[in-house]
Amino acid sequence: GEDVEQSLFLSVREGDSSVINCTYTDSSSTYLYWYKQEPGAGLQLLTYIFSNMDMKQDQRLTVLLNKKDKHLSLRIADTQTGDSAIYFCAESKRRDDKIIFGKGTRLHILP
């Protein structure tokens, strides 16, 4: 079946790195995404990774994929107050296929 799991909350001090973890069950997942949702807003695609990649870096964001363990992580370096949001891990089998979302991790920034 299709299932995406992630922890619900994470608190990080401003300036530290945030690491949000996610596991998925479907081994045929080809595309793995991280979306950001700010209060009352839609979802913003932060980054994505293909299942044949191990790592992807984009400025302060680093995505690590362990395909064997079906584990995906998002690292946000130098976390800022503007990073406070809910982060959703998601997967799809094909580029035009439906996206399955995790429940989201609420990132709280401590001063």
Next chain:
Amino acid sequence: GAVVSQHPSRVICKSGTSVKIECRSLDFQATTMFWYRQFPKQSLMLMATSNEGSKATYEQGVEKDKFLINHASLTLSTLTVTSAHPEDSSFYICSGSDSANYGYTFGSGTRLTVV
């Protein structure tokens, strides 16, 4: 970049009335549009997938006669909540496929409150 404009952002309606939510892809053609529903502090639940010019495919447990989806053009998809009840109160979000980029572009969502 790709933008999906979703309207209205908030709507309050009386129980028994119908509400229409629109999603327009502004600078790309969305051949596929997904409609999601999000309950407070929960993830997005896929309601249906609509392809331009054809009938929508609904997920299990979603009433197709209650949630009418129309995708008549490559830039417009609508969701109509018919005979709304308080339990239909939720946050509805659409997303469209942009063939130029990976991942989908989401609308900003519609907060529906049925009183």
